[in-house]
Amino acid sequence: AQSVTQPDIHITVSEGASLELRCNYSYGATPYLFWYVQSPGQGLQLLLKYFSGDTLVQGIKGFEAEFKRSQSSFNLRKPSVHWSDAAEYFCAVYSGGGADGLTFGKGTHLIIQP
Amino acid sequence: NAGVTQTPKFQVLKTGQSMTLQCAQDMNHNSMYWYRQDPGMGLRLIYYSASEGTTDKGEVPNGYNVSRLNKREFSLRLESAAPSQTSVYFCASREDQGAEAFFGQGTRLTVV
Numbered sequence: 001a002q003s004v005t006q007p008d009i010h011i012t013v014s015e016g017a018s019l020e021l022r023c024n025y026s027y028g029a030t031p032y033l034f035w036y037v038q039s040p041g042q043g044l045q046l047l048l049k050y051f052s053g054d055t056l057v058q059g060i061k062g063f064e065a066e067f068k069r070s071q072s073s074f075n076l077r078k079p080s081v082h083w084s085d086a087a088e089y090f091c092a093v094y095s096g097g098g099a100d101g102l103t104f105g106k107g108t109h110l111i112i113q114p
Numbered sequence: 115n116a117g118v119t120q121t122p123k124f125q126v127l128k129t130g131q132s133m134t135l136q137c138a139q140d141m142n143h144n145s146m147y148w149y150r151q152d153p154g155m156g157l158r159l160i161y162y163s164a165s166e167g168t169t170d171k172g173e174v175p176n177g178y179n180v181s182r183l184n185k186r187e188f189s190l191r192l193e194s195a196a197p198s199q200t201s202v203y204f205c206a207s208r209e210d211q212g213a214e215a216f217f218g219q220g221t222r223l224t225v226v
Binding site: 044045049104106 | 118147149154155156157158159162172204206214215216217218219220
């Protein structure tokens, strides 16, 4: 069965600093990969996705992620964070085998220091 | 464009009571999902439906039932609520295999 690991439960970053959130997946083939963001009290919003092709994908709000097959990773990055980026971030994987749902990591809570 | 709409947004139940969480999507998606979100656990799939008239169990189906009423609507029922079912419930829909899932705003359920 596929699984997703987000090693960092909490990350604190100063406003204006760079950010990298880690995500590792366990799956035999190349899965479909996603990053979602959840603001407090809200649903999940898609930041970006990787299906195939260029391993560096651009998303909304200035985020990007890089797929590294050799490391089974799909890390999320942003060059300069803003206070509004404080939220919960979820990495998710879909194996493509059917209509069953995405498998989510447990999330990383991002705190922005002024 | 409403997307995925869930009702209610908040609910408090007593142990043993029943209730149905409603979900509707207006994107003509075939697949629909119910997840629960608990602190430190991420989102876990309860049930999903690949098309109208079909449903399948996810990771944590015990204590829940679902109905795919038509292509738009997918409801989740708790027959006899338990405190362990206190959670935030999210409905989602997806167009086809591999496409991203679109989420509702969630239902915060407390069972006392």
